[in-house]
Amino acid sequence: MKLLDTRQYLDMRREAFKNNGATPNPNADYDLTLWDTTRNVDWQKELIGGTAQYNDLQASVYGGNTNTQYLIGAGYHRETTVFPAGFNDQKGSVHFNISNISPDKKFKILLSGVYTVDNNKLSDYDLTDQALKLPPNAPKLYTEDGSLNWAPNAAGATTWQYNNPAAMLLLGYKTITNNLVSNAVLSYEVIPHLQLKSSFGYTNMQTNGLQTIPLEVQDPSTWSYKQRSTTFANGNIHSWIIEPQMSYSRTIKKGEITVLVGATIQQNGSSGQEIVASGFNSDLVMEDIASATTITPYTRANSVYKYAAIFSRFNFNWNDKYLVNLTSRRDGSSRFGPANQFHNFGAIGLGWLFSNERIVIRTLPFLSYGKLRASYGTTGNDQVGDYTFMDLYNSANTGVPYLGTVGIGPGSIFTPDLAWEETKKLEAGLELGFLKDRILFTSSFYRNRSSNQLLDYPLPAITGFTSVHKNLAAVVQNLGWEFECRTENIHGKDFRWTSSFNLSMNRNKLVSGTPGLSAYYQSRIGHPLSSQFVYHFLGVDPFTGLYQVADNHGGPTTAPNPLTDATVLIDLTPRFYGGFQNSISYKGIQLDFLFQFTKQPVWQQYLYNYMPGFFTSSSGSNQPVTVLNRWQQPGDVKPIQKFSQDYSVNKAWNNAQQSDQSYGDASYIRLKNMSLSCQLPSRWKKKLRLQNARVYAQGQNLLTITRFQGLDPENKSPTNLPPLRVITLGVQTTL
Numbered sequence: 001m002k003l004l005d006t007r008q009y010l011d012m013r014r015e016a017f018k019n020n021g022a023t024p025n026p027n028a029d030y031d032l033t034l035w036d037t038t039r040n041v042d043w044q045k046e047l048i049g050g051t052a053q054y055n056d057l058q059a060s061v062y063g064g065n066t067n068t069q070y071l072i073g074a075g076y077h078r079e080t081t082v083f084p085a086g087f088n089d090q091k092g093s094v095h096f097n098i099s100n101i102s103p104d105k106k107f108k109i110l111l112s113g114v115y116t117v118d119n120n121k122l123s124d125y126d127l128t129d130q131a132l133k134l135p136p137n138a139p140k141l142y143t144e145d146g147s148l149n150w151a152p153n154a155a156g157a158t159t160w161q162y163n164n165p166a167a168m169l170l171l172g173y174k175t176i177t178n179n180l181v182s183n184a185v186l187s188y189e190v191i192p193h194l195q196l197k198s199s200f201g202y203t204n205m206q207t208n209g210l211q212t213i214p215l216e217v218q219d220p221s222t223w224s225y226k227q228r229s230t231t232f233a234n235g236n237i238h239s240w241i242i243e244p245q246m247s248y249s250r251t252i253k254k255g256e257i258t259v260l261v262g263a264t265i266q267q268n269g270s271s272g273q274e275i276v277a278s279g280f281n282s283d284l285v286m287e288d289i290a291s292a293t294t295i296t297p298y299t300r301a302n303s304v305y306k307y308a309a310i311f312s313r314f315n316f317n318w319n320d321k322y323l324v325n326l327t328s329r330r331d332g333s334s335r336f337g338p339a340n341q342f343h344n345f346g347a348i349g350l351g352w353l354f355s356n357e358r359i360v361i362r363t364l365p366f367l368s369y370g371k372l373r374a375s376y377g378t379t380g381n382d383q384v385g386d387y388t389f390m391d392l393y394n395s396a397n398t399g400v401p402y403l404g405t406v407g408i409g410p411g412s413i414f415t416p417d418l419a420w421e422e423t424k425k426l427e428a429g430l431e432l433g434f435l436k437d438r439i440l441f442t443s444s445f446y447r448n449r450s451s452n453q454l455l456d457y458p459l460p461a462i463t464g465f466t467s468v469h470k471n472l473a474a475v476v477q478n479l480g481w482e483f484e485c486r487t488e489n490i491h492g493k494d495f496r497w498t499s500s501f502n503l504s505m506n507r508n509k510l511v512s513g514t515p516g517l518s519a520y521y522q523s524r525i526g527h528p529l530s531s532q533f534v535y536h537f538l539g540v541d542p543f544t545g546l547y548q549v550a551d552n553h554g555g556p557t558t559a560p561n562p563l564t565d566a567t568v569l570i571d572l573t574p575r576f577y578g579g580f581q582n583s584i585s586y587k588g589i590q591l592d593f594l595f596q597f598t599k600q601p602v603w604q605q606y607l608y609n610y611m612p613g614f615f616t617s618s619s620g621s622n623q624p625v626t627v628l629n630r631w632q633q634p635g636d637v638k639p640i641q642k643f644s645q646d647y648s649v650n651k652a653w654n655n656a657q658q659s660d661q662s663y664g665d666a667s668y669i670r671l672k673n674m675s676l677s678c679q680l681p682s683r684w685k686k687k688l689r690l691q692n693a694r695v696y697a698q699g700q701n702l703l704t705i706t707r708f709q710g711l712d713p714e715n716k717s718p719t720n721l722p723p724l725r726v727i728t729l730g731v732q733t734t735l
Contacts, residue, residue, distance in 0.1 A: 347377020
């Protein structure tokens with residue numbers, strides 16, 4: 001972001017005092033009274049402007065014979081951050097695949113597995129927020145000897161009136177994760193056309209981590225009452241799944257029938273705990289919990305989720321023209337009450353390959369492929385917490401035991417009728433191919449309506465609970481169009497060029513409500529869920545220099561009523577998004593690139609760090625350069641209200657934040673990916689005894705075209721580091 005430099009920043013601060021008829025306070029306004037007013041630092045470059053290093057190495061060996069094949073591989077990955085510290089993440093992995101088929105071709109088996117060890121020392125503290133808020137004349141982060149700058153001022157207080165951001169870089173982070181993912185698939189052809197098949201999966205992820213807060217990251221003047229502390233955390237997630245299936249396929253005259261019957265049995269378990277230890281006598285022993293004087297259990301979790309289903313599918317294909325697909329299933333989840341753990345779902349799909357009709361072949365020879373399809377069905381959602389429907393009690397550990405024991409308190413109330421959320425899905429599509437499929441076009445329309453919503457139902461606090469999880473009769477609709485076009489522009493002996501374009505337009509709205517919905521949702525019936533009603537912005541009052549908004553009659557007001565005066569509907573749903581990809585090759589050289597685009601609105605008032613003119617320890621003070629277009633004297637017509645360091649302007653500022661003035665355009669076009677690769681000449685590969693040898697260069701987030709004033713239009717967050725520009729150079733060889 002383009003922020004104020006020191007001269008502009010100090011002018012803003014002094015003008016704020018002038019507007020309020022006040023003078024800087026030597027014990028509070030250190031940016032004007034204590035800090036070096038000639039110092040000018042670009043904190044974005046200082047704190048988040050580094051270069052991250054990325055290294056990736058993959059190797060594999062494969063072989064076998066007609067009946068048995070195998071592959072064994074290993075990988076190493078390491079990456080750092082753009083922060084000015086040695087944070088890094090290292091991963092090592094091994095993986096394998098083994099497949100076998102019996103001599104009679106009836107029995108098949110496939111085994112695969114991946115084991116990864118991840119040693120993550122990346123900080124979970126993002127310096128982006130500080131990089132945007134720090135005044136450009138803020139003190140140095142370090143002293144001459146390299147230690148943190150905690151130099152006191154004339155009044156005896158620390159020069160940094162808020163935490164030195166470099167202190168956050170000394171927080172210790174370490175998380176070691178061991179992850180195993182394995183799978184087996186067995187199949188056997190009992191008789192011709194009848195096959196039995198089953199897959200087995202098992203995963204296990206173990207995590208052990210800690211975060212240390214050494215004494216040196218804190219202001220030395222507070223050491224008398226601050227302690228070193230370490231948070232120890234561990235967790236384990238394990239799951240298994242078994243899916244047996246039986247399929248039968250048969251050709252009858254011009255028709256082909258396929259029937260599939262199967263089941264799913266799945267269980268997920270998770271456990272973990274978090275402990276805070278403090279009172280260490282040295283930074284060197286902070287990873288040893290036995291060296292702490294105080295150990296406090298913080299959180300503990302232990303849960304099991306079970307899922308089971310049976311399903312069937314019937315496919316019918318007549319003469320490669322008419323297609324029918326019928327599916328049915330019965331799903332069960334442990335997350336619902338005993339009366340509603342199981343629910344039935346089903347779907348029907350129809351297709352017509354009209355390009356195979358004789359009349360189409362004769363009259364439309366340029367049409368190589370044409371298909372119409374439509375489907376309607378239901379599906380379910382059980383994405384609520386485990387044990388949500390049950391009476392639950394929580395530990396009431398207040399630090400003061402009663403009769404030497406820790407009490408318990410009610411956590412949730414029994415809801416035996418909690419049931420599956422259901423979505424009814426309608427879809428239709430058209431697929432076309434022209435000129436022997438050198439041009440492929442696909443369009444589809446969908447409408448999904450979700451009912452029996454899993455939401456919190458508010459309760460009077462006198463019941464002992466403020467809400468209960470319940471199924472509400474509200475209906476939410478998601479509707480949209482999706483288009484895709486693939487073209488083979490040039491197909492020569494040495495030169496090829498293909499393109500792909502996709503576009504999505506999606507809309508969402510609350511179709512109907514229920515008395516159990518909150519007032520927030522009730523007011524949005526007929527509107528998108530992401531929409532909200534805001535005030536209408538009237539601009540800056542030319543006489544007072546303060547923001548003003550309109551009441552429900554259109555007149556100016558400084559005290560709007562949110563229930564009656566918020567009349568402008570704002571919808572933050574993206575209008576459309578998509579991508580444009582190209583692949584160009586000439587002999588052994590290949591160029592690929594992808595443009596990503598989005599048309600979307602954004603709430604952008606966060607671009608301003610609190611009210612321009614303020615200097616606070618918690619909210620920062622620097623501002624984007626756009627604040628310079630502000631009101632300065634009576635009669636001025638400006639988009640930004642006057643600078644001030646008095647809280648009397650807070651009400652006008654908040655009104656503007658809740659008005660349509662705070663919303664802007666975050667549309668963008670981004671060169672998301674680009675790669676250039678080159679195969680070594682055949683004579684070189686032959687000389688080096690290589691089957692394949694390729695060198696390549698890749699880039700991500702190389703170029704962004706946008707009017708958005710923030711750091712990044714994709715994540716739209718003022719406090720998170722934007723996606724990095726990544727340049728990768730690599731070599732790939734096959735012996």
